[in-house]
Amino acid sequence: MRPLSPAARWCLIVLGVTVCYFAAGRIGIQWAIVREQISPLWPAAGVALAVPMLLGPRFWPGIFLGALLTNVALGPSLGMVLVISAGNTIGSLLAYAVMRGLGGRNRLDRLPDAVLLVVVGAIGGTAVSAALGTGVLVLDGALGPGDFWTTALVWWTGDAMGVLTITPLLLLAPRFRLPKQVSLIRWGEAAALALFAIGTAILASTTTSKLFLVFPVLVWAALRFRQAGALLCSLCVCTFTIVAAVRELGPYGSSELAARMLHVQAFDATVGLTALVLSTIVLQRDRATAEIADAWRQITEMVDLISARQSLRSAMTQRDDETQAACSSRKRSR
Structure with missing residues (x-):
């Protein structure tokens, strides 16, 4: 059997990332409390940050496509969905770049790595996507100006909780081994x-x-x-x-x-x-x-x-x- 070419391997991984993000997004939508779209627990945000940390930033199209497929049926319009999907992608890539610039590592075996994941990944990067996405909904008229802060808070809470709970588990998964001869x-x-x-x-x-x-x-x-x-x-x-x-x-x-x-x-x-x-x-x-x-x-x-x-x-x-x-x-x- 011939090995896959680099382009075919890239496409296959991007497809896998898209499927994982979409599945995590569908789970998060079950708890949506604003527009049946914004959830206080958004596991897809944890997937989005784990992708560049584990696979590298060059697989970002999988994040974008997963966010697009998750939100396209929820609206409000295709243009706004494209901006929201771009915001989800930019937030995770920005958090990844800042953590790498500050010396963060994927293994989470040092206290500074854990602190960076919380401060930069769960708080900083998610604030970018929450503010951008909520602002787009207000500009499009899907939300009233008075609902901006409440909606942004729910959005930020959901993304931050997704990063805080899902990303560490995904980072741990490649190194996890079942112990032998467990009593x-x-x-x-x-x-x-x-x-x-x-x-x-x-x-x-x-x-x-x-x-x-x-x-x-x-x-x-x-x-x-x-x-x-x-x-x-x-x-x-x-x-x-x-x-x-x-x-x-x-x-x-x-x-x-x-x-x-x-x-x-x-x-x-x-x-x-x-x-x-x-x-x-x-x-x-x-x-x-x-x-x-x-x-x-x-x-x-x-x-x-x-x-x-x-x-x-x-x-x-x-x-x-x-x-x-x-x-x-x-x-x-x-």
Whole structure:
């Protein structure tokens, strides 16, 4: 079978990116609360930022086409949809360029990488696409001028939550490997963590006084299951919070839309930041411990090697001394 040409490979990857963005966009639309188009949780934004970080910026047409297919049926017009799709693409590429310029890496194994993803990716880049998209809707007449800030806040919240919850998982996916020979106790602990995460997420969505219950579970997930466990728990909590906010349940039922989105944004950002930063710190600790253990092993090997050489040298010196003593004894006996 002949290998694919570079052009064919590029087209195939762009098609895959388009399909992934469109699928994530369709999931986000299920929670739309403004024009059945703007959702407080937009997983497609996480896909859009992960694409240049994992594959490179040259596959940006996949982001644009995915956004175009997602929004073309929602309107308001083809020209406005083109501008909105361009804004989604520009926001993710701009965030990627800034993070790379500041030394950010994809592995998220350093605390500065996690901070850059939150500040630049989840807050900065999404603000660009939210402001541009909302401004276009106002200019086209699909929204009134008085709805700009509320709509932009919902848009920004959704994109930021998508980046904060989906992008780290996608960055982690290429390096994830199922552990071998997992004990039943470990599987039981994972099942218990999943039940506690779902249970506390549901309780946190009922009343404000129960919001803090999710943080011990995040600490448990980060310490025992590292980034994969903490990020999945964060996604679970943020999803239940968004559903409660969309359906006006629990602590979000009596608030106006803007206040509701600020409440959700603050809580979900705290949850996502806690999970990402804490799991990254634990990963750094594990790496430092492994480096110290490796350095200690190398030092021990060097000490053993030096000791062996010294012992060999002492043995050879002792043998030479014995030989010289024997020769001297023979000379005196003669």
